[in-house]
Amino acid sequence: MTELTRNVVPEQLDEVELSQGDLELSDRAALRRVAGLSTELTDVTEVEYRQLRLERVVLVGVWTEGTAEQAEESLAELARLAETAGSEVLEGVIQRRSRPDPATYIGSGKVRELADIIASTGADTVICDGELSPGQLRQLEEKLRVKVIDRTALILxxxxxxxxxxxxxAQVELAQLQYLIPRLRGWGQSLSRQAGGRAGGANGGVGLRGPGETKxxxxxxxxxxxIAKLRKDIAAMDTIRATKRGRxxxxxxxxxxxxxxxxxxKSSLLNAITGAGVLAEDALFATLDPTTRRATTPDGLEYTITDTVGFVRHLPHQLVDAFRSTLDEAADADLLLHVVDGAAPSPEDQVAAVRAVLGEIAAKRSEPLPPxxxxxxxxxxxxxxxxARLRxxxxxxxxxxxxxxxxxDTLLAEIAARLPRPETFVEVLVPYTRGELVARVHSDGEVLAEEHRPEGxxxxxxxxxxLAAALADYVTNGSRV
Structure with missing residues (x-):
């Protein structure tokens, strides 16, 4: 069993290399702390779904593949997620393993070391950088006697x-409940056995059967x-969204x-292109609700541009399913603008994570994704x-x-070059009484020449x-091709 090493997650992380299967100790530095947070520890055995109250947390990661730098960047991202949720990160630890322990995620010996860290820091919550099975979650909470949260629950x-x-x-609640169902706790004393069979049989008969449905x-x-009601409500909302998209x-x-x-x-870019004025914050998941605005290319072609929810490494499958309508808004577009944070520590990994989610969406569709x-x-x-490396x-x-x-300006020109263009050529003389058709040609078509004549x-x-069909009565000289 390798030693559990405390790895700090500063903004600039030194690369840690393996030596005979062990991690070298890196210089210790404190993560940013958020002051003034109260501690409210709830009963960890409560069956009801708890709204997470993350206050003083210790982060735990298992490094199974990739480089030490990638493992530490993943834990650094977990720290930013925890702080976004309103917590104070006290410590970050990583263990090198070939795979997570199936019982306790980090192994029973390391659980004892983790308990010592919790006692010394005064933490009340542990966040694991991965998705825990119901058994791992229950074992860790029983042994550590603090709340244990995994990455999926944190993102939710x-x-x-x-x-x-x-x-x-509604989409978030659906994802939360789908995550909760297999993790309902209440085994042991809270689970009453129900007897079956005929009265007086081997199960005890009248008066000795269980009390019925358990909590x-x-x-x-x-x-x-x-869950069934939420799915029905979301389907109705999908119909409204599909109607707008259909128009x-x-x-x-x-x-x-x-x-x-x-x-x-993404939201900042939408504001820069359209002047939409949507919320743009230096925060994770600031945008959940899609925003659609109109824009115009430099040569006058109108198009719509939609801001969608951001992705993250290991985005929970429950969220991908729950946000299907939002993601379909992107999948049905004519062009995807894949925005990459050039100031991120590892933008290439972000590109790979986004493409992995897009691939998951594409696998469930009959049509390919847009360019x-x-x-x-x-x-x-x-x-x-x-x-330079990204270029x-x-x-x-x-x-x-x-x-x-x-x-x-370069981006706007590139968008204009990649958008689909109308293909039907018309030469028409539209009466002044049908000015709405002229307006549609300007908004939905590409005007090559225009002249105001006495007739129109x-x-x-x-x-x-x-639109060509609507203009058919006003075609001149049979020039429509």
Missing amino acids: DIFAQHARSREGK LETDRRRINKR RVANEVPSVALVGYTNAG ELIVVNKADVADEVTL NLLPDAVVVSAHSREGL TWLKARVYPE
Whole structure:
């Protein structure tokens, strides 16, 4: 058994290399602390779902693959997630193992060492950098006597804090309940045995049967009923969203979707392109509810651009399923703008994490995902060496800064070049009484020439088939092709 080493998670982490299977000790430094947080420890055996109250936490990671730097970056990200949830990170520890221990995640001997760390720091919560099985969760809480949370529960809690719309709240609650169902606790004393068979039989007969439905079963039945209602409500909301999306498709308005790692600057980029004024914070998962705005290319073509929820490493499957309608908004777009944080410690890993989630979405669809344009954001604060490396790895990427607007003109030109264009050429003379058709040609088509004549507005344009049909009565000289 290898030693459990306390690894600090500062902003700049020294690379730690393996020597005969053990980790070298890195210099110790404190993580940023959040002062003024109270401690409220609840009964860890409570069956009801608890809203997480994370205060003073110790982070625990198991390094099974990759480099030491990647393992420490993962724990650093977990620290940022914990702080986003409102906690004070006291310590971060990593253990080198070939795989997590199936019983206690880090092994029984290391659990005792972890208990000593908890006692010395005064922590009341342990957060594990992975998804714990129900058995691992129960074992750790019994042995450590503090709350134990895994990465999935932490992300779900952050989503619950940030959800604002009715749809967002319903999606988060559905994901939470799906996560909770297999982790309902109540075995042992709280689980009463129910006798069956004929009265007077081997099971004891009349008066000796169990009291009926146990609390655990009652909880499970009630949660399943709530899950069914949430799915029904979300399906109704999906219909409304699909109707709005259908109108845009019917009008043949090209669409762009912003996707990327959480806190990569997607909302800031949306504001820079459209002036939308949506919430843009230096925080993880600041955006949960999609925002769609209209924009115009430099040559006058209108399109919509949608800001979507950010991704993260090991994004819980429950969230991918619950946020299906939001993610479909991106999957049905004509162009994906994949925003990358150029100032992140390891932007290449973020690109891989986002593409893994997109691949999961694509696997459940009959149609392929739209083409992707990589946008490296935060060029004004990114390291030049990192930007050079990204330009080499992602030669087609556009480097921008949503804050300083550096490279924004190049990005807008690239978007214009990649959006689908109307293909039907028309030459029409539209009476002044049908000015709404002229307006549609300007908004949904591509005007090549325009002239105001006594009889009406003469136009040469490229339009989509539906609009071409509406203009059929005003075609001049049989020039429509």
